[in-house]
Amino acid sequence: MPDNFSQDYLLNKQIKILQPLDGYRASTDAVLLSAAVKEKEKNLRILDVGSGTGAISLCLAHRLQSLNPQIFGIELQQQLCELSNQSAKLNGFDFLTYLNADISDKKLFDLLAPCSFDIVITNPPYSDHDMPSPNSSKATAHNHGDLNLTSWINFCLKMTKPFGQIYMINRVEALPEICCALQKKAGGIDIIPLYSKSAQRAKRIIINFQKDSKAPCRISEPFITHQADGSYTEKAEKILRQGTTFADIITI
Numbered sequence: 001m002p003d004n005f006s007q008d009y010l011l012n013k014q015i016k017i018l019q020p021l022d023g024y025r026a027s028t029d030a031v032l033l034s035a036a037v038k039e040k041e042k043n044l045r046i047l048d049v050g051s052g053t054g055a056i057s058l059c060l061a062h063r064l065q066s067l068n069p070q071i072f073g074i075e076l077q078q079q080l081c082e083l084s085n086q087s088a089k090l091n092g093f094d095f096l097t098y099l100n101a102d103i104s105d106k107k108l109f110d111l112l113a114p115c116s117f118d119i120v121i122t123n124p125p126y127s128d129h130d131m132p133s134p135n136s137s138k139a140t141a142h143n144h145g146d147l148n149l150t151s152w153i154n155f156c157l158k159m160t161k162p163f164g165q166i167y168m169i170n171r172v173e174a175l176p177e178i179c180c181a182l183q184k185k186a187g188g189i190d191i192i193p194l195y196s197k198s199a200q201r202a203k204r205i206i207i208n209f210q211k212d213s214k215a216p217c218r219i220s221e222p223f224i225t226h227q228a229d230g231s232y233t234e235k236a237e238k239i240l241r242q243g244t245t246f247a248d249i250i251t252i
Contacts, residue, residue, distance in 0.1 A: 005083055007090075010055060012241040015062050016090045018083040019053045028225070028240060029204070030055035033123055033169045035239045036192065036206045038247040040067065047112070047159055048073040049122040049152070051098055054084030056121055061093040063243060072112060073098040103155045104147050112159065120160045121167040124152045126174070149174060153181040160211045167208045169194075178207060188215035190252050195224045206246075220252040 004021045010031060019025045034056045044067065048057040051073030061071055073096070075081040081100040088096040101108045149170070156166050166186070170178065172193070182189065188210035193202035202222065223246070225236040238244035246252075 010059060011062065011243045014243065015058050016087060017053060017055060017058060018087045018090070020079060020083065024052055024077070024080065026053045026055035029123055029169050031059055031240050032194065032225075033121060033167060033206060034059035034063070035243075035245045036167050036208055037119060037121065037165075038245060039119060039165065040064070041118075042067045044069045044118045045116060046071045046119045046121065047117040049103060049120060049156055049159070050124055051075045051080075051084060052123065053080055054087050054096075054098060056123060057096060057098075058084075058087060058091065058093070059243070060121070061088070061096045062091070063245075065093065065095070069095060071096045074101050074103060074108070074112075075099070076102055103152070114158050115161055117159050117164060118161055119165050119167070120156045122152070122156055123169050124149060126171050149177050150181040153178065157185055157211055162212050164211050165208060166211065167206065169204060169206050172202055172205055175205060175207075182209055186211050187213035187217075189217040190220065191217070192220045192246060192250070192252070193222050195222050197226050197228060198222075198224050199228075218252055220246075221250055223250060 005018050006021055008017050008019055009015060010017055017026065037060060044064065046057070046060060046069055048071065051057055052075060054073055057071050057073050073084060075084065075098055078100045081098045084098040088098070099111060101111070160166055186209040190208045192206040194204040194206065195202050223235065224233050227233055232240060235249050238249060
């Protein structure tokens with residue numbers, strides 16, 4: 001196991017997660033994104049693309065464990081992948097496996113077959129133009145390298161079954177590129193705008209779309225994470241602490 005890590009918790013200490021002390025660490029984005037997944041069927045195959053410390057898929061594993069899912073994560077950074085696999089073991093999620101791989105490497109398809117996942121979920125790097133962090137782990141997680149957002153989305157579509165679901169979180173300004181990438185490839189687009197506080201503009205969105213669908217786009221009511229005093233709103237508390245899903249508390 002890598003050195004210099006901490007054991008932290010998600011969902012009000014219901015989930016243990018190992019994270020590097022100096023490097024990429026999970027944020028509330030991961031828990032929010034996991035809460036967007038509304039499917040509850042048995043035997044789902046789920047793929048977490050760019051899984052980081054595993055926070056998204058760990059939350060999903062916790063919620064869906066009684067339904068016999070099979071969950072995989074793909075992570076470029078070996079240290080994060082090793083820690084994620086240790087986190088899965090700590091929580092008893094023997095159906096959750098992380099692979100250290102590059103999504104631009106076609107050899108990956110020898111391990112995971114295209115068009116084989118019911119759900120693909122991803123928190124891709126947010127930017128191809130921001131100044132990279134001096135910390136190499138954070139820079140890799142936050143900034144696009146040779147693979148831009150459109151290429152990332154195309155990979156997610158490639159891995160999803162026909163009419164499967166894809167969930168993503170990103171900055172609001174990425175929405176035009178996301179919509180262009182989905183033209184004639186996916187539909188049924190549901191957008192949840194995320195606001196830090198009610199008086200501010202939305203900075204992030206959660207976007208869910210269905211491969212091969214031609215259904216129209218819908219935008220939900222705003223989801224506000226913080227009150228004026230900086231504490232979480234009641235709805236945010238339900239998601240971040242209690243493991244409630246968006247489908248249970250907002251209308252799309």
